[in-house]
Amino acid sequence: MSRLPRYTFWSLQFRKLHSSHIATLSFPSSFSTSTPRSPATPPIHVGLTEYAGRGVFASRRISAGELIHTAQPIVSHPSLSSLHTVCYFCLRKLPSSAPSLEAPQTVSFCSTQCEQQSKASQNRLANKSTSRASIVCKDGMGLKYPLLVKRLACQVISGVVSSDVLDILQPEISSSDRISKMKKEFALLKSTFEDSDFGSEQMPFLTEEWYAGVLARIRINAFRIELAIGSYEDLLSLAAASVEAEAAVGNAVYVLPSLYNHDCDPNVNIVWIENVDAKVKALRDIEEGEELRICYIDASMDYKARETILYEGFGFHCNCLRCESKD
Ligand SMILES: [Zn+2]
Ligand SMILES: [Zn+2]
Incomplete structure (x- = not known):
């Protein structure tokens, strides 16, 4: 399996998830407002996608490099x-x-x-x-x-x-x-x-x-927690999907970060800077209503390798634009 964190996915069989289940998500408990750059109310909401059950969507326009939210784990070790x-x-x-x-x-x-x-x-x-x-x-x-x-x-x-x-x-x-x-x-x-x-x-x-x-x-x-190397400001403003990271220091399970769907050309990514708090940041400008997606695997792999890993590790075939063009 890849060195990268393992993220969840929402397969077709969960498409008909009851919407009241979504309402049980308690946003405030998942967010930290202690970081000055973290907005009080994250500009996102959880909704149903047409292809894979739940997903996370932008509630307003989000700029490249913006820290969208910070999530604290339910459990970590x-x-x-x-x-x-x-x-x-x-x-x-x-x-x-x-x-x-x-x-x-x-x-x-x-x-x-x-x-x-x-x-x-x-x-x-x-x-x-x-x-x-x-x-x-x-x-x-x-x-x-x-x-x-x-x-x-x-x-x-x-x-x-x-x-x-x-x-x-x-x-x-x-x-x-x-x-x-x-x-x-x-x-x-x-x-x-x-x-x-x-x-x-x-x-x-x-x-x-x-x-x-x-x-x-x-x-x-469970996410593999790899603390990023670099300054806080650099990491947040850097519009790059991959950050240099040290070896994994542990594992943690979150609620909201697990609701992001996958894309081989993601518009957001998750970084860990000083501790287990997961920071989700925008990799490019995102329009209101657009779905936010992270990449579950190493995005630099070619189509064939990504297809294999996504199917064997996560059980789905990716239909993102990159995969559709076999890039
Ligand atoms: Zn793909
Ligand atoms: Zn501590």
């Missing part, structure tokens, strides 16, 4: 290799000179605010997860996503989010192979929770069905 170099909560890079006075299995935070927010979700598992997660991941079961599932479960238990928070996202259609692997993962996760202080009455939602549903959504909606 550092990659295991970044566990001690980034903030456990926001994935911001920690100062490398800071000596770690903590035990090696203890996670670190960039600020007391992040630490408090993380504790607000009463993430008692967080401090235990590291060693356990490492062991679990070393056994070759590819438990990359269960870290996100586990963190989500902690957030549900603490009441930060509801257990159906990801239901709005499209799930992957799981193969039977995947399902049997998933059952093993679920058993591991369940036993991790049982070993912790949590009683089963605190986690009635934690069923195999819940796990499968969450994992199927995370699998195609």
Whole structure:
């Protein structure tokens, strides 16, 4: 698969999505207004497209380089290799000179605010997860996503989010192979929770069905977070689809960024500048009513390669203008 973030897509089978479902999107919770350049009300709305279910549209004219909105994740987790170099909560890079006075299995935070927010979700598992997660991941079961599932479960238990928070996202259609692997993962996760202080009455939602549903959504909606190299201003004003980025520091799941459809010649893209907050910016001038699309893959690939990756990785055939002309 590509190095690029994996984005969701909305296939034809979801075309008839009930419109009331869309109304459940809570925009204010998805946006940060703390960045001065971020508009108070993002100039976008979610609507139905004629070809692929939901999509994101411009509510007014948007200029090239404009920061359209910032989205905070529902759930995120550092990659295991970044566990001690980034903030456990926001994935911001920690100062490398800071000596770690903590035990090696203890996670670190960039600020007391992040630490408090993380504790607000009463993430008692967080401090235990590291060693356990490492062991679990070393056994070759590819438990990359269960870290996100586990963190989500902690957030549900603490009441930060509801257990159906990801239901709005499209799930992957799981193969039977995947399902049997998933059952093993679920058993591991369940036993991790049982070993912790949590009683089963605190986690009635934690069923195999819940796990499968969450994992199927995370699998195609998780973004790989690669922090961009460069100044904030440069990155926002640069009308370029690709930005130089460091290796992935973690994974995160968002609501709104997952509603953007794909185009091999996108008019917006998503960048991560200092932390896990996803910044969506315009790559060119966009007219009011125009659909905003991101590119799920490396746009520099040729038609044949893009067609293969989009079908195998995301399950659809692209009908964008570039693909129609076999460019
Ligand atoms: Zn932080
Ligand atoms: Zn295309």
